[in-house]
Amino acid sequence: MGSLALSSTAFEAVAAKLRASRGMAAKADIAVAAARLGLGGQGLGTQGAVPVGDDCxxxxxxxxxxxxxxxxxxxxxxxxxxxxxxxxxxxxxxxxxxxxxxxxxxxxxxxxxxxxxxxxxxxxxxxxxxxxxxxxxxxxxxxxxxxxxxxxxxxxxxxSRLLTSFDARPGETLIAAIDLRGRYREPFSNWEAATDAPAQRLRGDLELLPFIAEAGLSRAAKDISQGGLVGTAAMLAECSGVGVEIDLAKVPAPDGVDPARWLMSFPSYGYLLTATPAHVPAVLAAFHGRDIAAASVGVVTAGRRVELVQGAARETIWDFARRSLLGCGPAVLQLDEAAAPAVAEDAA
Structure with a gap:
């Protein structure tokens, strides 16, 4: 497993790419549709019964x-x-x-x-x-x-028992679990680790998540999607009304990967979960038992920011006090276009 530790200059450059990422911009499109459909507020659908903003x-x-x-x-x-x-x-x-x-x-x-x-x-x-x-x-x-x-x-x-995007709590540990047994499927940033895997392994790996839910080891999770690890963490944080700090050096990664690309990649098997400190060892052991890279990569905070940290260095990737992302959460904020910086697209 590789390391994403960077020089201070490279760390700042990675943070800038994440703020301007196409994947983050695409997730922000959801807020437009949610508002038009009358969704959001407390994360509820039009009939007020089904929370909106989750994976399902x-x-x-x-x-x-x-x-x-x-x-x-x-x-x-x-x-x-x-x-x-x-x-x-x-x-x-x-x-x-x-x-x-x-x-x-x-x-x-x-x-x-x-x-x-x-x-x-x-x-x-x-x-x-x-x-x-x-x-x-x-x-x-x-x-x-x-x-x-x-x-x-x-x-x-x-x-039978849910993991949701709405139940992360301050003080919990943020866990990333990613199958690193793959390669990029060019030209897109899809980390492909499934097409060569046997059926038994694929099915057993998916079964880990309901096992974790039913064992009460976690209440909150999200699969790492087109927004990458950091974009997915932002969606989880917004829906739960919390912030997250992600320690770059602890993120599981393949050897020799470009850090910015990896943090914006869509892995074929990748999840973020939160757990209380007491449950972290059991969650990690479940993934490690199936040879899936998993690590405690950060912490859930009471703030309203998604931050990337490395040692004493800290960069804010998204600040919910300035703008919403999905527009689905416990307190959807009014966008202040004058205060909020534009989200630019990159070529990733």
Whole structure:
């Protein structure tokens, strides 16, 4: 496992890239849709029953919850790597279910393409992932008369005890668990550690999250998504109404990786969890027992900032006192455009 420790100048440069990251900017788009749909406030949906801003909608059902999630994929990704886009359609949705302590039941997809030949690699990727993870595709929507390939995939799951984005508490430890047994799938910053893995390993690794939830070892978790580790931490913090400090030197990373790219990467298996100090050893042991890199990477604070620290150096990546991110949390703040710096896109 590599180290992300940097010189002071390089640390400042990494922080600047994170503040301007395309992944963070994309997550901020959610606030626009949430406001238009009348979501947010206390993280509740339009009927005030289902919290909005989590990895899945958690719908009370009997003595547990139905979990419903959906992912849409960038057109450039679907066009550039259609088989892997199809694979990811299943994989990332199953990761969302696991992040909330659930187990998947079924998948549906919506595939648009220019003819059967255009749809074939996407459908083959979907089928391969469905078989490897052992979750059936039960239907969807297909259009083979469009001028470009597009993909959206949804999944239904169930949980008996939830991990959520709304339950991180000040004083808890922030844990990162990432499967480092992979490589970048160029040109995108996707850390791919699943397509060569055996089915038993993939299914067992996902089972760790419901195990942790049901054992009462954690209440809050989120899967590391397109916003990367730091962007995902920001979403978790906003929904829980807390802040986080992330110690750069403690973040699990592959040997020789570029620190800024790694912190903005989308791993095929990566989660952030919070736990009380007493439960941290058991959480880490669960991941280590399956050869997944896991470490205590920071702390949940009572502040409203996402901060990256290295020794005495400290950089604020997002300040919720200045602007919201998702717009879904316990106290959605009014944006002060004059005070809040613009979020620029990079080429990552």
């Amino acid at each position: 909608a958690a719908i009370p059902d009997g003595d547990g919850y139905l979990l419903l999630a959906i992912e849409g994929f960038m057109n450039a990704f679907v066009a550039g790597d259609p088989w892997f886009a199809g694979w990811c359609g299943v994989m990332v949705n199953l990761s969302d279910i696991a992040a909330m302590g659930g187990r998947p039941l079924a998948v549906v997809d919506a595939v648009w393409a220019s003819g059967e030949d255009g749809a074939a690699p996407v459908l083959e990727g979907l089928r391969a992932a469905s078989a490897r993870f052992g979750v059936p595709i039960v239907g969807g929507h297909t259009n083979l008369a469009t001028d470009r390939s597009q993909l959206s995939v949804a999944v239904l799951g169930r949980a």
